[in-house]
Amino acid sequence: MSEYTITVIKNENPKPKPAADKLKFGKYFTDHMFIQDYSEEKGWHNPRIVPYQPLVLDPAAMIFHYGQTVFEGLKAYRTEDGSIKLFRPDKNMERLNRSNDRLCIPAIDEEFGIKAIKHLVHIDNEWVPHAEGTSLYIRPFIIATEPYLGVNPSSTYQFIVILSPVGAYYESGINPVKIAVENEFVRAVKGGTGEAKTAGNYASSLKAQEIVAQEGYAQVLWLDGVEKKYIEEVGSMNVFFKINGEIITPMLNGSILKGVTRNSVIELLKYWDVPVVERRITIEEIYESYQNGGLEEAFGSGTAAVISPIGELAWEGKKMEINGGRTGEISKRLYDTLTGIQYGSVRDPFGWVVDVK
Amino acid sequence: MSEYTITVIKNENPKPKPAADKLKFGKYFTDHMFIQDYSEEKGWHNPRIVPYQPLVLDPAAMIFHYGQTVFEGLKAYRTEDGSIKLFRPDKNMERLNRSNDRLCIPAIDEEFGIKAIKHLVHIDNEWVPHAEGTSLYIRPFIIATEPYLGVNPSSTYQFIVILSPVGAYYESGINPVKIAVENEFVRAVKGGTGEAKTAGNYASSLKAQEIVAQEGYAQVLWLDGVEKKYIEEVGSMNVFFKINGEIITPMLNGSILKGVTRNSVIELLKYWDVPVVERRITIEEIYESYQNGGLEEAFGSGTAAVISPIGELAWEGKKMEINGGRTGEISKRLYDTLTGIQYGSVRDPFGWVVDVK
Numbered sequence: 176m177s178e179y180t181i182t183v184i185k186n187e188n189p190k191p192k193p194a195a196d197k198l199k200f201g202k203y204f205t206d207h208m209f210i211q212d213y214s215e216e217k218g219w220h221n222p223r224i225v226p227y228q229p230l231v232l233d234p235a236a237m238i239f240h241y242g243q244t245v246f247e248g249l250k251a252y253r254t255e256d257g258s259i260k261l262f263r264p265d266k267n268m269e270r271l272n273r274s275n276d277r278l279c280i281p282a283i284d285e286e287f288g289i290k291a292i293k294h295l296v297h298i299d300n301e302w303v304p305h306a307e308g309t310s311l312y313i314r315p316f317i318i319a320t321e322p323y324l325g326v327n328p329s330s331t332y333q334f335i336v337i338l339s340p341v342g343a344y345y346e347s348g349i350n351p352v353k354i355a356v357e358n359e360f361v362r363a364v365k366g367g368t369g370e371a372k373t374a375g376n377y378a379s380s381l382k383a384q385e386i387v388a389q390e391g392y393a394q395v396l397w398l399d400g401v402e403k404k405y406i407e408e409v410g411s412m413n414v415f416f417k418i419n420g421e422i423i424t425p426m427l428n429g430s431i432l433k434g435v436t437r438n439s440v441i442e443l444l445k446y447w448d449v450p451v452v453e454r455r456i457t458i459e460e461i462y463e464s465y466q467n468g469g470l471e472e473a474f475g476s477g478t479a480a481v482i483s484p485i486g487e488l489a490w491e492g493k494k495m496e497i498n499g500g501r502t503g504e505i506s507k508r509l510y511d512t513l514t515g516i517q518y519g520s521v522r523d524p525f526g527w528v529v530d531v532k
Numbered sequence: 533m534s535e536y537t538i539t540v541i542k543n544e545n546p547k548p549k550p551a552a553d554k555l556k557f558g559k560y561f562t563d564h565m566f567i568q569d570y571s572e573e574k575g576w577h578n579p580r581i582v583p584y585q586p587l588v589l590d591p592a593a594m595i596f597h598y599g600q601t602v603f604e605g606l607k608a609y610r611t612e613d614g615s616i617k618l619f620r621p622d623k624n625m626e627r628l629n630r631s632n633d634r635l636c637i638p639a640i641d642e643e644f645g646i647k648a649i650k651h652l653v654h655i656d657n658e659w660v661p662h663a664e665g666t667s668l669y670i671r672p673f674i675i676a677t678e679p680y681l682g683v684n685p686s687s688t689y690q691f692i693v694i695l696s697p698v699g700a701y702y703e704s705g706i707n708p709v710k711i712a713v714e715n716e717f718v719r720a721v722k723g724g725t726g727e728a729k730t731a732g733n734y735a736s737s738l739k740a741q742e743i744v745a746q747e748g749y750a751q752v753l754w755l756d757g758v759e760k761k762y763i764e765e766v767g768s769m770n771v772f773f774k775i776n777g778e779i780i781t782p783m784l785n786g787s788i789l790k791g792v793t794r795n796s797v798i799e800l801l802k803y804w805d806v807p808v809v810e811r812r813i814t815i816e817e818i819y820e821s822y823q824n825g826g827l828e829e830a831f832g833s834g835t836a837a838v839i840s841p842i843g844e845l846a847w848e849g850k851k852m853e854i855n856g857g858r859t860g861e862i863s864k865r866l867y868d869t870l871t872g873i874q875y876g877s878v879r880d881p882f883g884w885v886v887d888v889k
């Protein structure tokens with residue numbers, strides 16, 4: 176399948192690169208982008224790398240009206256020897272296709288997707304920053320482009336990849352966040368699109384996020400949409416709890432995003448022989464274990480922060496301070512090991528890391 | 533508030549208009565469009581009517597990633613005396629602002645929104661078709677345009693209105709459809725975005741729609757996302773049942789779209805002294821009333837079809853033929869009256885109809 180040839184049109188007016196200490200998440204973009212078109216007659220065709228440029232779309236294009244779109248997020252890392260690595264890009268392409276299926280978007284060729292990402296990152300390799308903790312964020316996405324106001328799957332699409340150099344997530348070492356349990360709003364529900372990485376899930380989360388931010392919380396912890404009782408995930412992270420020595424994470428149920436970092440955490444814990452279990456877990460259970468002293472750690476997992484320790488969890492007016500508000504031992508060990516593997520300073524026993532060349 | 537001046541740039545190359553019998557829903561667009569920008573410093577500003585043209589957007593614009601967008605749908609009708617009318621545009625602008633609130637999009641000036649729509653329709657008035665049952669579909673929508681990959685409300689937006697001449701919904705008179713009750717997929721849930729007219733709701737509905745279409749059903753009937761028991765609405769219509777002489781429609785609960793046609797149907801029934809009630813109603817109750825002969829009619833209500841009689845309702849392998857698969861008396865009366873008011877052939881006792889001049 177992977178015999179497409181990627182046409183390359185070089186950007187003759189490269190931009191100045193932002194200084195390493197000026198980098199923010201998702202604000203700056205590199206000199207090139209990848210685009211591939213889909214039509215019913217030709218399938219996915221005309222893959223090309225072109226100068227970073229605006230999209231020109233009919234105002235009736237379905238993306239603007241019916242939100243038929245999916246996306247992914249992964250990173251390229253600069254290692255000590257100067258080479259550039261990706262972390263489990265196969266997982267992202269696999270998830271992209273699962274999202275495609277839910278949104279009625281034609282599947283992409285996963286292997287070719289990885290090839291396209293590598294090619295693009297290679298062309299913009301000078302944009303992969305060198306400073307510690309920095310990386311190049313990769314955003315593949317697919318949008319429905321047919322100009323038609325009927326609620327139907329589009330007949331045409333574009334698969335696009337853009338790149339954004341990002342600063343270190345933690346400016347002064349890994350740092351616990353405050354999270355608020357959401358009781359009113361719902362992100363996703365069984366039978367909905369929670370397991371897909373699609374725009375609408377994020378649109379629906381903005382309101383809850385805005386409200387808790389005013390109270391000083393970094394993100395919300397979502398409960399299930401049916402019983403408002405089972406823990407699902409955080410705004411853009413999966414979530415783990417350490418209770419009486421055991422690590423627990425909500426099991427995948429169709430409304431939780433299947434995080435690549437989540438899977439990597441589980442694999443690592445198993446490799447270390449640390450007890451880890453995927454199961455349903457209620458917020459009441461968390462609160463009880465907090466009260467009886469069993470709640471030892473809590474942390475989120477995601478591409479952006481890798482591991483984000485939770486120092487405080489607020490629920491119905493009750494505040495649970497976890498591990499004295501400090502980063503826990505297992506959170507720290509996971510963070511150091513995962514980032515170590517990503518940046519090439521720790522041996523990768525899993526074959527997770529992929530060279531860009 | 534309504535002291536904005538709309539700049540007009542006329543299209544010097546108007547398109548040929550499609551023949552009345554070639555019109556389809558949402559396929560053709562007129563010569564002009566309305567655009568207004570939003571920024572934090574200026575608020576909504578620079579309203580303009582320009583030649584219909586592509587949108588030029590940064591590939592990182594938030595609409596493509598996080599689906600922060602809302603839309604509306606209404607129609608302009610050509611009356612017998614040649615004048616052009618809108619049907620309750622205030623309701624659409626009110627709903628647009630309610631959707632805006634849920635999606636963290638800054639409110640528009642509703643009165644000015646109506647003014648902008650009237651101005652645009654007036655400029656493209658030759659596009660309002662004359663043949664019976666045809667109309668000009670009006671699609672206002674707002675998209676988040678800031679190029680930024682963080683999950684946050686955008687700081688910039690565009691409010692856009694496009695127009696599409698549409699054919700008669702029923703080619704040979706009002707015609708019952710077959711509808712399938714959806715048991716697996718969920719469109720919306722309490723605490724979600726069901727009450728807002730936003731892209732993600734439609735994206736999440738495509739899969740269920742695609743599956744029932746293969747079995748010959750026009751649309752799905754959605755049940756509530758929590759108990760999968762209470763009737764919510766049809767793909768793009770609200771729904772009514774006539775049981776033992778009483779008209780019943782699901783009450784608004786936060787996950788059902790507050791249809792303008794739904795409200796008009798309720799008002800008309802009250803005006804006629806036909807018993808009508810908004811309450812929770814289960815699919816079991818419908819099936820029981822079908823079995824004991826109490827289910828007399830069922831129909832959907834929405835801007836596109838106005839009234840769409842349901843001739844067959846399929847649920848868990850059971851098929852309910854309603855009113856012998858023919859259009860019921862009350863469905864017909866509502867359809868004739870509502871379209872009569874819209875096209876100016878029936879007196880409008882409610883002040884629903886608004887002149888475009």
Ligand SMILES: Cc1ncc(COP(=O)(O)O)c(C=O)c1O
Binds near residue numbers: 248410413476
């Ligand atoms: C809703 C949601 N959950 C979880 C995650 C974590 O997934 P991953 O580890 O693949 O980045 C993300 C971010 O990508 C997300 O958006």
Ligand SMILES: Cc1ncc(COP(=O)(O)O)c(C=O)c1O
Binds near residue numbers: 792794834835836
């Ligand atoms: C989901 C949904 N429900 C109901 C309706 C009917 O609303 P209205 O009567 O305002 O067109 C629509 C269409 O607009 C819709 O998209």
